[in-house]
Amino acid sequence: MEDFVERHAVLIAAFPVLWIGAIVTASAVFRRQRGKRIFATSPDSCIFEENRTSGRELGGIRALGVASNALKVCVTRDTLYVMPCFPFSLMFMPEIWGLDHEIKLRRVRTIEERSGLFGRSLVVHLADDKRIELRLRDPDGFRHAIQSAGRT
Structure with missing residues (x-):
């Protein structure tokens, strides 16, 4: 088991970062497809x-x-x-x-x-x-x- 961890240490360390990146990307695509804002910009004529x-x-x-x-x-x-x-x-x-x-x-x-x-x-x-x-x-x-x- 230790040998496996040593051989795949980079992949094991990178997996959480890649997973979070995939979720962030999916949520951004989801919001854009539904016409939702990613950056909170003000609509015209705010009172x-x-x-x-x-x-x-x-x-x-x-x-x-x-x-x-x-x-x-x-x-x-x-x-x-x-x-x-x-x-x-x-x-x-x-x-x-x-x-x-x-x-x-x-x-x-x-x-x-x-x-x-x-x-x-x-x-x-x-x-x-x-x-x-x-x-x-x-x-x-x-x-x-x-x-x-x-x-x-």
């Missing part, structure tokens, strides 16, 4: 934008996946964007934990404010009973942007 925010999708197993300072939140006049910042957009993390959303503002029902151990957060309630919790540095600016776009 609110905040980088490196925190958040999670509430409900079910996805509530365990929290993005801490890894999301970009943008509001345009008709859409709320919650997208992962690079490199958190790779390795299927947004797909697994539900951290990539493009939500029409007409689907936003209410915005609830919560205070907790980690500070103030907003819970965005959507028409399909989905809930997204966001920890923003400017929650009042976010609310104002949603309201000025004609929503709650």
